[in-house]
Amino acid sequence: MIKFNIPPYVGKENEYIAQAIASRKICGDGTFTQKCNQWVEEHTHTSKALLTTSCTHATEMAALLCDIKPGDEVIMPSYTFVSTANAFVLNGASVVFVDIRPDTMNIDENLIEAAVTEKTKAIVPVHYAGVSCEMDKIMEIANKYNLKVIEDAAQGVMSEYKGQPLGTIGDYGCFSFHETKNYSMGEGGCLLIRDKEMSEKAEIIREKGTNRSKFFRGEIDKYTWVSAGSSYLPSELNAAYLYAQLEQAQAIYDDRMSSWNLYYELLSPLSETGKISLPTVPDGCRHNAHMFYIKAADLKERSALIDYLKAQKIFSVFHYIPLHTAPAGLQYGRFHGEDIYTTKESERLLRLPMYYGLKPEDIHFVCEQIIQFYQ
Numbered sequence: 001m002i003k004f005n006i007p008p009y010v011g012k013e014n015e016y017i018a019q020a021i022a023s024r025k026i027c028g029d030g031t032f033t034q035k036c037n038q039w040v041e042e043h044t045h046t047s048k049a050l051l052t053t054s055c056t057h058a059t060e061m062a063a064l065l066c067d068i069k070p071g072d073e074v075i076m077p078s079y080t081f082v083s084t085a086n087a088f089v090l091n092g093a094s095v096v097f098v099d100i101r102p103d104t105m106n107i108d109e110n111l112i113e114a115a116v117t118e119k120t121k122a123i124v125p126v127h128y129a130g131v132s133c134e135m136d137k138i139m140e141i142a143n144k145y146n147l148k149v150i151e152d153a154a155q156g157v158m159s160e161y162k163g164q165p166l167g168t169i170g171d172y173g174c175f176s177f178h179e180t181k182n183y184s185m186g187e188g189g190c191l192l193i194r195d196k197e198m199s200e201k202a203e204i205i206r207e208k209g210t211n212r213s214k215f216f217r218g219e220i221d222k223y224t225w226v227s228a229g230s231s232y233l234p235s236e237l238n239a240a241y242l243y244a245q246l247e248q249a250q251a252i253y254d255d256r257m258s259s260w261n262l263y264y265e266l267l268s269p270l271s272e273t274g275k276i277s278l279p280t281v282p283d284g285c286r287h288n289a290h291m292f293y294i295k296a297a298d299l300k301e302r303s304a305l306i307d308y309l310k311a312q313k314i315f316s317v318f319h320y321i322p323l324h325t326a327p328a329g330l331q332y333g334r335f336h337g338e339d340i341y342t343t344k345e346s347e348r349l350l351r352l353p354m355y356y357g358l359k360p361e362d363i364h365f366v367c368e369q370i371i372q373f374y375q
């Protein structure tokens, strides 16, 4: 059986979790959380990184920091996970979906400006499969209309756009460390804050609306409730698991990249016949091999391929159902312009097994079966 995903495990996780337990500090913001925050700050050069309980929560924090209010509009692709939209909908905003580019499945940067209205407050690019959106154009529009940019970099840890780490280009960046991601803590995420002056406000929102973080640093002698907030800090046990992997980040990256390259090489002949399409990584983008997907001709062919692979004990999965077609999407959002690619391309896309430690012989077997299906 070839599973679709196996959570990453590098070997030191148990030891670090045991250390966290022995330290008698298993709530949030202990040594391992600080080490993870520091790792993200050093590797991305962001001003401030705060580990969170999920990427969903990092995005909710970003929405609060951007002061999203009822009546505001937020522009994003419809081809994304529900959390991208929920964070803003929870604050009363409505979502304006624009179409994606078929080559990267990312928001089409050339359609964003036409969707801007007087109510628009933010743009949320989603870096699908760890391949960057066209950030120069997105930042140009944001600057022109004074909009906030929140990068959904759930899948983009260790990816770059023109040499700049994803998550650090917009005002805020949101990482996911869910078990399906390249680096994991079970459930978890991180908020990246570009402008240092927003860090204190972020710390307060993350600590139930209190200035407890300042208190723990000895900057004040008692802490109190200072604003609206929630509990967005993860347990040290989760942070300990993550830190083991961050220490091995490059090894995990290299392993996934060689799997990705092998898939690409073995499936290229089939793609050259026009039977399937392979992912595109535009110039200037360094991706992180988060995902390997192919595109079948249409929904019917994709369903047949999933069944065929399943019969060979290979688990492949499709991805998002476009949000604008979902009940909540109809209630909280609208699609600006025409859905030329979102639905059509999402129905074609199929994700193949990909995880740290995936064996080359398994990749060979998966590709042979796909080739056989098309014969």
Ligand SMILES: Cc1ncc(COP(=O)(O)O)c(C=O)c1O
Residues within 6 Å of the ligand: 054, 055, 056, 057, 080, 081, 083, 084, 126, 152, 154, 155, 175, 176, 177, 178, 187, 188, 189
């Ligand atoms: C694009 C995108 N955004 C946000 C999330 C939510 O991440 P988390 O599970 O860490 O909340 C996901 C999860 O897969 C995702 O794919």
